[in-house]
Amino acid sequence: MNAVHLMTVHQAKGLEFGLVIVPHLVEGRFPSSRRSEGLTLPNDLLKEELPPAELHMAEERRLAYVALTRAREEVVCTLAGRYEGVKDWRPSRFLQPIRGDEGRELAARQLLTPPVGGLVEVARQVELPLNDAPPIAALSYTQVDTYLRCPQMYQYRFVFRLPTRPRPQMQFGRILHEALKDSLGSIERDRPLTWEMVNAAYVAAWARERFCAPEQAPSLQDLGRSYLRRAFDAGDLSKPLLLEQPFSLRVDGLRLSGRIDRVDRHADGMYEVIDYKTGSTRRATELQRDLQLGVYALAAREVFRFEPLTLSYYYLETSERVTVDKPSERLEEDRQTIVRVADGIRAELFPAKPDRMKCSGCDFKLLCPSAAV
Numbered sequence: 466m467n468a469v470h471l472m473t474v475h476q477a478k479g480l481e482f483g484l485v486i487v488p489h490l491v492e493g494r495f496p497s498s499r500r501s502e503g504l505t506l507p508n509d510l511l512k513e514e515l516p517p518a519e520l521h522m523a524e525e526r527r528l529a530y531v532a533l534t535r536a537r538e539e540v541v542c543t544l545a546g547r548y549e550g551v552k553d554w555r556p557s558r559f560l561q562p563i564r565g566d567e568g569r570e571l572a573a574r575q576l577l578t579p580p581v582g583g584l585v586e587v588a589r590q591v592e593l594p595l596n597d598a599p600p601i602a603a604l605s606y607t608q609v610d611t612y613l614r615c616p617q618m619y620q621y622r623f624v625f626r627l628p629t630r631p632r633p634q635m636q637f638g639r640i641l642h643e644a645l646k647d648s649l650g651s652i653e654r655d656r657p658l659t660w661e662m663v664n665a666a667y668v669a670a671w672a673r674e675r676f677c678a679p680e681q682a683p684s685l686q687d688l689g690r691s692y693l694r695r696a697f698d699a700g701d702l703s704k705p706l707l708l709e710q711p712f713s714l715r716v717d718g719l720r721l722s723g724r725i726d727r728v729d730r731h732a733d734g735m736y737e738v739i740d741y742k743t744g745s746t747r748r749a750t751e752l753q754r755d756l757q758l759g760v761y762a763l764a765a766r767e768v769f770r771f772e773p774l775t776l777s778y779y780y781l782e783t784s785e786r787v788t789v790d791k792p793s794e795r796l797e798e799d800r801q802t803i804v805r806v807a808d809g810i811r812a813e814l815f816p817a818k819p820d821r822m823k824c825s826g827c828d829f830k831l832l833c834p835s836a837a838v
């Protein structure tokens with residue numbers, strides 16, 4: 466049915482239309498000069514600290530991204546030099562990259578007759594400007610990993626702070642981590658862990674999560690329960706030394722933050738850093754150059770002084786524990802990798818690294834001019 470939908474940008478989130486008209490693209494209206502609650506992200510997801518004035522602009526930029534990427538075919542941006550009153554309005558900074566393309570602007574003018582004193586512009590792809598990128602003082606492992614996968618993806622996610630979609634697999638992993646944390650955390654010396662305690666923690670973790678794919682929830686609930694039951698029956702759910710331990714590590718003047726799922730202390734004095742995985746099992750030889758384990762090893766040695774130390778991934782699907790050796794030369798390579806990433810971010814080098822598989826799962830493929838899809 467042909468129809469015009471009139472809605473706010475917030476209401477348009479997650480929707481798509483053939484043609485989208487974004488009005489009022491003037492400084493003071495979009496972006497607005499007023500600070501509001503608007504579209505917020507949890508602080509935990511915002512790893513880079515922005516000064517307060519930047520926060521509002523980053524929020525407006527996210528809204529502009531949402532508005533300008535709702536269209537399957539065309540976006541029409543409109544603005545006027547005068548609205549009510551006598552104020553002269555200046556074009557929005559979000560139009561800057563669109564207006565830079567003269568060819569598109571001319572095409573737009575042929576298609577549409579702009580109102581007197583107004584402007585009409587059409588864009589198919591939009592790059593949002595970011596002036597004065599904040600300095601980088603701290604990074605998380607997720608940020609380093611994202612930059613290594615694709616610096617352009619890093620820029621969209623952590624510099625422009627554009628929102629990403631929730632994914633069932635990620636939520637499933639988070640629920641299992643929560644259930645393990647709560648059930649292992651409830652073990653007391655005189656109160657050993659029972660299956661009922663694990664199951665209750667698992668049910669509570671599901672109840673807290675707003676799952677993005679309700680149709681998949683029942684089968685994933687059963688699957689996760691079978692993972693936990695197998696780990697419980699194998700005797701792998703014993704009281705740990707540390708659970709969900711945050712760390713902050715200095716690497717070349719940079720703070721690298723993260724969280725270790727679990728640390729065990731064995732009878733022979735050995736410390737074991739354990740990270741739970743919900744994906745397929747990888748062999749120890751494949752994990753020799755795994756950066757995440759390198760980061761854990763650096764944190765365990767330099768922050769917590771855990772010696773002797775082993776590093777393991779615990780694969781919940783198979784209850785398999787894969788232990789990896791990280792000799793000091795490998796750790797040095799990992800440290801250099803982190804330094805290289807930080808240098809790239811500081812120099813604002815965000816080249817795209819397109820790859821068909823990576824791009825097909827990328828949240829920014831509709832926006833990214835280099836997407837290989």
Ligand code: SF4
Binds near residue numbers: 823835
């Ligand atoms: S679409 Fe591909 S090239 Fe573009 S940001 Fe995503 S992963 Fe990188």
